[in-house]
Structures are given as structure tokens and as C-alpha cells.
Amino acid sequence: MLTGKSVLIVGGDARYIELINQLSLFDATVYAIGFEEAEENLDNVILTNQKRLVKDHIDAIILPITGLDQDGYADAHFNDSSIHLTEEWLNEFPDHCLLFTGIMTPYLSELSEFTGRIIAFMDRDDVAIYNSIPTVEGAIMLAIQHTDFTIHSSNVTILGFGRVGKTLVRPFQGLGAKVSVYARRNDDLARIYESHATTIEEGQLIEAVKGCNILINTVPDLIVTPNVIRALPEDCLIIDLASKPGGVDFRYAKKRGVDAMLAPSLPGMVAPKTAGKILAHVIQTVMHNHE
Amino acid sequence: MLTGKSVLIVGGDARYIELINQLSLFDATVYAIGFEEAEENLDNVILTNQKRLVKDHIDAIILPITGLDQDGYADAHFNDSSIHLTEEWLNEFPDHCLLFTGIMTPYLSELSEFTGRIIAFMDRDDVAIYNSIPTVEGAIMLAIQHTDFTIHSSNVTILGFGRVGKTLVRPFQGLGAKVSVYARRNDDLARIYESHATTIEEGQLIEAVKGCNILINTVPDLIVTPNVIRALPEDCLIIDLASKPGGVDFRYAKKRGVDAMLAPSLPGMVAPKTAGKILAHVIQTVMHNHE
Numbered sequence: 001m002l003t004g005k006s007v008l009i010v011g012g013d014a015r016y017i018e019l020i021n022q023l024s025l026f027d028a029t030v031y032a033i034g035f036e037e038a039e040e041n042l043d044n045v046i047l048t049n050q051k052r053l054v055k056d057h058i059d060a061i062i063l064p065i066t067g068l069d070q071d072g073y074a075d076a077h078f079n080d081s082s083i084h085l086t087e088e089w090l091n092e093f094p095d096h097c098l099l100f101t102g103i104m105t106p107y108l109s110e111l112s113e114f115t116g117r118i119i120a121f122m123d124r125d126d127v128a129i130y131n132s133i134p135t136v137e138g139a140i141m142l143a144i145q146h147t148d149f150t151i152h153s154s155n156v157t158i159l160g161f162g163r164v165g166k167t168l169v170r171p172f173q174g175l176g177a178k179v180s181v182y183a184r185r186n187d188d189l190a191r192i193y194e195s196h197a198t199t200i201e202e203g204q205l206i207e208a209v210k211g212c213n214i215l216i217n218t219v220p221d222l223i224v225t226p227n228v229i230r231a232l233p234e235d236c237l238i239i240d241l242a243s244k245p246g247g248v249d250f251r252y253a254k255k256r257g258v259d260a261m262l263a264p265s266l267p268g269m270v271a272p273k274t275a276g277k278i279l280a281h282v283i284q285t286v287m288h289n290h291e
Numbered sequence: 292m293l294t295g296k297s298v299l300i301v302g303g304d305a306r307y308i309e310l311i312n313q314l315s316l317f318d319a320t321v322y323a324i325g326f327e328e329a330e331e332n333l334d335n336v337i338l339t340n341q342k343r344l345v346k347d348h349i350d351a352i353i354l355p356i357t358g359l360d361q362d363g364y365a366d367a368h369f370n371d372s373s374i375h376l377t378e379e380w381l382n383e384f385p386d387h388c389l390l391f392t393g394i395m396t397p398y399l400s401e402l403s404e405f406t407g408r409i410i411a412f413m414d415r416d417d418v419a420i421y422n423s424i425p426t427v428e429g430a431i432m433l434a435i436q437h438t439d440f441t442i443h444s445s446n447v448t449i450l451g452f453g454r455v456g457k458t459l460v461r462p463f464q465g466l467g468a469k470v471s472v473y474a475r476r477n478d479d480l481a482r483i484y485e486s487h488a489t490t491i492e493e494g495q496l497i498e499a500v501k502g503c504n505i506l507i508n509t510v511p512d513l514i515v516t517p518n519v520i521r522a523l524p525e526d527c528l529i530i531d532l533a534s535k536p537g538g539v540d541f542r543y544a545k546k547r548g549v550d551a552m553l554a555p556s557l558p559g560m561v562a563p564k565t566a567g568k569i570l571a572h573v574i575q576t577v578m579h580n581h582e
Contacts, residue, residue, distance in 0.1 A: 140466075152565075175465060
């Protein structure tokens with residue numbers, strides 16, 4: 001619970017509606033800037049602005065997933081315009097005040113007063129694992145939409161066995177797909193084997209994808225090279241879940257006529273409510289640990 | 292294999308492209324009427340018309356899923372207009388010639404010469420079970436698209452444990468949903484229990500759906516009554532997979548503000564290629580058995 005705590009939300013997207021409602025359920029006092037157009041969806045939140053806000057008792061500021069851009073602006077989906085946060089304005093918050101952001105940006109890392117008090121939740125393992133759940137559901141949705149065959153009985157190849165790769169295995173198996181996973185570490189290969197999936201070791205990838213129907217990449221390096229794409233059947237679907245710029249040679253995929261899509265940010269798209277709950281849960285945990 | 296057999300396809304939708312290609316792979320000689328606009332997607336098929344066709348050696352006629360309407364017309368997605376098949380024209384086929392249709396229609400049941408030789412594949416259990424696979428994938432796609440939360444951790448209630456109901460359980464469990472199934476037969480309840488799902492017995496339905504997030508109906512009778520809908524949380528999604536008119540009181544769902552959708556014919560939508568393969572497999576089996 002966050003009884004007695006005050007939190008300020010500055011900007012954000014659909015996920016932040018649920019985040020605000022959850023923080024309020026955790027009994028925090030919630031102030032929000034940049035949610036004028038979402039008022040009817042919000043309960044127990046104090047809509048305010050930069051001038052009116054009394055900063056003394058704010059324990060945490062929550063910025064959008066995208067943080068602050070190079071000029072200090074915060075994206076606000078439910079507001080006419082972005083919100084400008086100057087370093088001077090930010091420095092007026094109490095010394096213990098935490099600053100949450102989705103990703104770290106150059107502007108944020110230069111806020112010297114906040115050193116050690118900035119939490120980029122997208123860098124956290126727990127958030128990445130929780131978020132992998134809606135990411136995988138989004139990938140399944142795309143796989144069903146963009147193929148004319150069933151996932152059932154298809155050969156699904158997963159590249160990488162990290163936070164998202166691990167989450168992909170069971171749902172695709174539950175749908176009846178034949179799942180293979182490419183990984184390099186021996187302990188990962190052992191876990192893939194234990195999960196009833198087929199292991200693909202380094203050096204075997206090109207041979208292994210020859211019968212692949214759906215290729216899902218989670219590796220943020222160029223791994224789906226022209227050589228790999230050339231080995232794929234032409235009606236294979238490639239879904240790239242890795243962070244931009246992804247791990248797929250999209251130029252070559254297009255040239256070869258293989259359908260390939262970069263699909264980042266699926267949690268906010270397919271399950272903004274769950275994504276907001278995940279953020280609220282992590283913010284609560286971090287605020288407790290910093291007490 | 293269908294070596295030495297000749298098959299005539301008259302009209303049909305995207306599934307029939309794959310059906311034609313598969314029958315040709317089974318080594319049948321395939322004639323098709325009503326596929327002028329799909330020529331480039333078809334291999335080894337003889338595009339013909341009613342006049343030109345020599346009927347003597349045709350072993351099976353395959354009509355669209357929708358059969359022939361009250362005036363004898365067959366839907367043809369890849370043709371300018373529907374195709375008219377008169378009783379006289381049909382009677383000129385050999386005595387052993389089988390007539391495949393998706394569903395039986397009044398016009399077809401009045402073709403006295405074909406008594407005992409008409410196969411409505413949508414009435415067959417095997418087709419319904421094979422088709423339940425793409426149906427379930429379509430339901431999963433809709434569930435991901437039309438909710439703002441993940442299927443993971445959601446309460447998913449399935450009504451009915453027939454050909455589609457049985458197929459729904461494992462994929463939703465694989466996604467991490469908490470699955471309950473309503474059924475009336477004791478052996479079905481035992482199988483539901485064995486499948487790690489929660490059983491809902493007769494008389495318990497209203498109580499059981501109080502925490503339901505996604506309700507999937509497969510029962511073709513009005514089972515999702517106003518009383519059931521009233522018990523659902525307001526943000527519950529109802530997906531009705533039962534044949535038209537379905538088993539949901541859509542009028543009341545709308546009045547109550549609960550999102551409800553009738554979703555028949557998912558196989559042709561989400562996986563026309565797989566659906567075509569299923570039909571080809573069944574046609575081959577039936578033709579063998581009739582030899």
C-alpha cells in the first residue's frame with residue numbers, strides 16, 4: 001500500500017489511465033498533469049498543472065514510457081500538447097522524491113540533482129518479464145492475423161531465450177505448434193529441451209529454418225540475415241519483437257517477398273490495462289524499497 | 292491418393308483455392324467452374340464452363356460451403372456472378388458421381404437422383420473437429436483484440452464441451468487463463484476436471500460467471516440469457532461461436548453495455564489454407580470409402 005504517499009503523473013498514454021487508478025487503489029494521493037481529455041475515466045485523481053501544484057509533499061514523479069525528450073518535453077496522449085519540464089522546475093521537488101520513467105533519455109541523465117533517484121522501469125528485469133506476457137499475446141494475435149494457415153501444426157521458430165523468448169514457448173505449444181528455439185548458452189539449450197521444444201544450436205540456424213512457418217525474433221542484433229531469410233519458405237511470417245531497429249534485415253525480406261513485421265510496444269497496444277497494472281505494481285515495490 | 296479420379300469444383304471461396312491445389316496434389320484431375328479471377332493462384336486445374344465440360348468421367352462434384360440456394364445458384368467468389376445448376380444438368384452426371392456441399396439446402400435435398408450420394412461436410416464430426424482448430428485460433432485472436440487486459444490470468448468461461456468446446460480448453464490454459472467449462476453430462480464434467488479446468492454444473496452458471504472476463508459460448512441454444520449477462524462484470528467480453536442465431540441474447544448484452552460478438556465462419560477467415568486442406572482431406576477419405 002502507498003498510504004500517506006503522494007505521486008505526480010506527468011503525461012502518458014492509455015496505460016497510464018489504469019496506472020493512475022491502481023495507484024489510487026493503493027491509497028496514494030495522485031496528482032496528474034496532462035490528463036484533461038481523460039477526466040471521465042479517472043477516479044480519485046487530482047488534475048492539476050505545473051503552476052498550481054504544491055511540490056513539497058510529492059514522493060514520486062512518474063514520466064511517460066518515453067521519458068523526456070532532448071528539450072525536456074513529456075508526451076501526453078490526453079492533452080492538447082506535450083508538457084515542458086525544465087530542470088529548475090524539477091529541482092524544486094523534495095530531496096527524497098523519486099523520478100520514474102519508461103526509458104532513460106539524455107535529458108534525464110543530465111539531471112544531476114536526481115542522480116540515484118531515477119528509475120527507468122523498462123530497464124528492469126521484472127517489468128520486462130511481466131510485459132513479456134502481453135507481448136506474447138500480441139505476437140500470437142499477429143501470427144493468427146497474418147497467416148492463412150493455423151498456428152496448430154505449424155513450425156514456429158523462436159530466436160533468443162531471454163525474457164520474451166522464454167514466455168513464447170508455452171502459449172505456442174498450447175496452440176499445438178511445433179516449437180524450436182535458437183539459443184547459444186548451454187543452460188538455455190537445456191531449459192529449451194526440458195520445455196519440450198526443439199533446440200537449435202549455433203551454426204544450425206540456416207538448416208533449421210528451412211521448414212519454418214512462423215519465425216519470431218527476440219534478439220536485438222542482426223540475426224535474421226539475408227542467408228537466414230533465403231533459407232525460409234516464401235510464405236513464412238517473420239515477427240520481430242526485439243527493440244528497434246530489431247534483428248531482421250527487412251530490406252532483404254521485402255526483396256525476397258517474405259512478410260516481415262517489426263512489432264515493438266505490443267503491451268500498450270493489446271493490453272493497456274494489464275500494462276498499467278504492471279507499472280503500478282513495480283512503482284509500489286520500488287517506493288517501498290526506497291523508504 | 293485420387294489417381295484416376297476426376298473432380299469438378301463449382302464455385303467457392305478462398306478455401307477452395309487450397310482445396311483445388313490439394314486435390315491436384317492427390318493426383319485427381321480437377322475441373323473448375325467459376326474461378327476465372329483466381330487463375331494465377333491455381334496449378335494443374337482445368338478451368339472450364341458448364342457447356343464445355345464432358346460429364347461422363349466426373350467422379351465427384353464439389354459445391355461451395357453454402358451449397359445451392361433455393362433457385363439452384365452456387366456462390367462463386369472468383370467469378371463475376373453466381374453459377375446456376377439446374378436439376379437437368381446435374382442429372383447428366385454418371386450414377387456413381389458424388390455431390391459434396393458444405394451444408395444441405397432444400398434445393399439439394401430435392402435432387403432425387405442424388406439420394407444417398409450427397410455429402411454435407413459441415414455435418415460431419417471429423418470436419419467439425421478439424422475446423423474447431425482454426426475456430427479456436429480465431430476466438431483467441433478476437434479475445435486479444437477486443438480486451439484491454441491479457442488472457443493470461445483472466446477468467447475464461449467456456450459454455451459447452453462439444454467439438455469446439457473441447458478444443459478451446461488447452462490453448463487458453465497454455466496462455467495462462469483460468470479456464471472453467473459449463474457442461475451438463477457427467478462424463479463431460481469428468482473430462483473437464485481431468486483437463487485441469489474448473490467444472491460448472493447446471494444451476495451454477497449464474498454464480499460461476501460473476502468473475503468472468505471472457506465468456507465463450509459454443510451452445511446453439513439461448514444459454515447466455517439476460518440473467519447470465521446481468522451477472523457478468525461489465526467489461527466482460529462475450530464471444531459466440533455457436534451457429535446462427537447463436538446462444539447469446541445480443542439485445543440485452545447491448546442494453547447492459549457488455550461487448551458481445553457473434554463469430555461464425557472463423558476457419559475461412561483466419562486460416563483459409565488450413566480450412567481448404569481439411570476439406571481436401573475429408574473429400575479424399577469419403578471418395579475412398581465410396582469406391
